[in-house]
Amino acid sequence: MTFTNEEFLSFEEGIKKEWMLTNGIGGFAGSTLINSNTRRYHGLLVAALNPPVNRHLVVSNINEIVETDRETSYLSSFECSGNYITEGFHHITYFNNDTIPTWIYRTNALEFTKEIWMVYGQNTTIVRYHIKNYSKNSKVTLYPLVNFRDYHGERTDFSPFEVVLHENCTEVKFDKTIPVKLKMIGDGAEFFPKTDLFFGMAYRKERERGLTDHENQYMPGFFEVNLKPNEEKRVDIIFTVEEDINIDINKSYKEARERGDKLVKKAGYKDPFVNALVKASDAFIVDRNSTNGKTIIAGYPWFTDWGRDTLIALTGLTISTKRYNDAKSILNTFMRYIKDGLLPNVFPDFGEKPGYNTVDASLWFFEAVYNYYKATKDDKFLKVVYPKLEEIFNRYRMTKEEIEKIDTEIVYSCEDNLIYQGNEHTQLTWMDAKVGDFVVTPRFGKAVEINALWYNAVMIMADLSSKVKKEDKYSSLARKIKKSFVTTFWYEKGQYLYDVVNENGTDTSIRPNQIFAIALNFPVITDSKAKKIFMNVAENLYTPVGLRSLVPTDDKYRSVYLGDIWNRDTAYHQGIVWTWPLGAFITAGKRLKIKDKRFTTKQIIENIKYTLKEETLGQINEIFDAEPPFTPRGCYAQAWSVGEILRAITE
16 A cells, blocks of 8 residues: 555644554554554564563654754654644655555655564564665664553653663663563664653553553664765664574565565465455464464454454454464464363463453354364364364353352353353453443343354254264254244344343344354354344444444444543443454355345445555454444454454455
């Protein structure tokens, strides 16, 4: 994607779009198109110190200044406390993000091209400048803005920092008790130590979220480049926390430029939009140290690897892209953490025990395994994973009395063979917002998508049992589940499915959860009711960027996701648009051969294409406001948003 200086005529326009890089181990880099950090998560190097977690902001930005004997040009654009803004964006004439982020700046003194990339598999970022000087002596000064703090926070105290000069690099020690050190290497530039602070960098995106919106940055010194008239120089600035600083810069540059194209070639698609999603997928597939395998980051900038998100996104990110080894590695990663028939929903950042607070992650595991097996016919893996599937199945078949003896999280099989989960104090489905003790979207009981997933899981067991030469004790149960499902969830008056059924009655809220009853590998609704369900979702919830989480006519409907945590979380699943259920919507439309031109796959994809140019270039957001202009919100790059769209349009 290419942008000219018309996109950078004002600071407000320049910060609307963002770029992002990742390194395959959970680290990342990113900022706005004019390189003005508007988030606490923006930076040139956010390192994953225990991949893919324990992420720290290490290098925030670079303050770039060009000087001649007659004038000084400030190329950086920063917003600081007191609404002070530097306007270096006026010097940007070009930006391109097709392979790696590339800018061209021009001043009266010189022109330089700036490129940024991360070394795959390392916590290393390289910034390259190709400088073309004009007719006068010029000096370029580059001030690294350094930090070291958890990426969720902010920092103003840099008293423990120490700068150490070595022959081949400059080292910033953050604390005597912390072994991590930043190494800065200037290839083509000389470093001069001079400790200073950059005060009051402002983060307006955090201000919107009701969080602390400014912090200071540490300046350990500066790199200096002197140019004679008409001289050209290439300068590479390396930032790394790796022990080994012997980096082949040109090799890493070539690999960074070619990686996306290699992934596209491997996937084998011709459609430009599909190929853009193939490239986007790579950001989420990362290494996990604790299992020596692969996992999926749920979303950037603030999520790590979540069980539910991983298993939903897996098919699109790995199987649709033909990264079968990665798919198997991810399944193995989560298989290791199955405990008492449950998969974890989250791996904490600092080594605590995983959280098993989800009812659906274990059921999505069946879908992910089945999709992997369909694509690979990997019988060896099936023999390994099948006992784990049996373990999960047996857990979900336990009665309430059996569950209460071993577990406080209630997930049990009722007399009608449907799954009942949770209580009024829990939030175990994907609509899991909770503020303090307030459960925003209480869905305890028999939830519609959970039981659609349950039927799907039992049908998968019926099919796979024959593959491993085991008795099929599942098909008869599946028939009972299907009968109970229709009896329990079909809302005759509304001609759609109840969202939740429990001892308090039936919830007639129109939500997207019912779409999964007709969109999984084994849909539980297959008769004339299926089209009625689809059209109910289509007419009430569909938007160009995804499905609303609640129908607009509902009294609880909220259309804007903005403000402090209370305002955001109480709107999260109460109308806000989510992209990921759009994958199921597309699949259901294909299966039902929907003729309505508004809801064909072709039209849906045409509608959503523009989102790749919305907030973070080449990615799809987690959520959007529920009314035009459908402002992107939440994570600026979300695994299941990308994965589910990719899966649905390539199957």
